[in-house]
Amino acid sequence: MELRQLRYFIAVARLNSFSRAAESLNVAQSALSRQVQGLEEELATTLLLRDRRGLHLTEAGEALLERAEMALEQVRLCKEDVLRRSNVPKGDLRLGVLPSLGEFLMPRILARYCQQYPEVHVHLRSGFSGFVNDWLAEGHIDLGVMHSPWWGANLVTEPIVIGDLIVALPPEAAARRLGLPEKEVYEIQDLKDLPMVVPSKLHAQRILIERETAAHGISINVALEVDNSSIIKALVKEGMGCTVIAYSAVHSDVKKNDLRIARLAKPGIRNDISIVTRSDRPVTAAMRAMINDIKLEMRGLIQSGEWPAEHFQLVGSK
Secondary structure, three states, rough: HHHHHHHHHHHHHHHOHHHHHHHHHHHOHHHHHHHHHHHHHHHHHOEEEEEOEEEEEHHHHHHHHHHHHHHEEEEEEEEHHHHHHOOOOOOEEEEOOOOOHHHHOOOOHHHHHHHHHHOEEEEEEEOOHHHHHHHHHOOOOEEEOEEEEEEEEEEEEEEEHHHHHEEOOOOOOOHHHOOOOOEEEEEEHHHHEEEEEEOOOOOOHHHHHEEEEEEHHOOOOEEEEEEHHHHHHHHHHHOOOOOEHHHHHHHHHHHHOOOOOOOOOOOOEEEEEEEEEEEEOOOOOOHHHHHHHHHHHHHHHHHHOOOOOEEEEEEOOO
């Protein structure tokens, strides 16, 4: 017994006519008759009788009509419930973000998100883009907020912010001990002379820096390799070197005067912050709500001036 057969039978019974039922359902009358006949054969009983006054339901037909209408109403309610629930954020949300966003941005977002969507259980990881890329490609997270991925099948990238990397420097006393020049703007060529604290070679930030410096015929002077942004910043603060990094990663440190920054120019090194998902997995309501909140928070930070506009440009804004 199929839902289509029940719909056809209900139409014939209510309209008391095969021809009118076929017209209302926009199907051929012969097809309609075959479906009702198949229903009678399956149930091994007569459902409709014909006489000069038209069609009449048998006792079995009347029982089926009542049950069929109840069944189709339950199907309708089921569809409505599924669609309603599919638009309500709930369930698990596995999220991977850059360390800077994990420390600065996510507490703001999650404070609102968890209050607004209490049925969502958020699992948050933080790491360099290389780590987030791996977690997403291997299916350990549902959503990544990172620099554009370097590899991985089935990844869908939506850049939301484009910015310039900056040079992060230790406080003045430590900078003097290192003999770092006092500049507001460093050029790419200057990087060959600066002691650099950077991630190892597999990470997006290191790849980006070395690609740009190699294009200008120089190599960076690597003082230390560290695969943790908090440790990188702590080492720079202590005067172990400097680094090239996104402004978002050092915003809080600059505000507390723990680090100084200088622009990187001639040319600068561009990077993005992107939302990355997998094309082979559905974007759930919980993911859509989180993506929307991240975009709104970043837009607010830049438009308010809390993140200086000279370091960022919203994708799609003029």
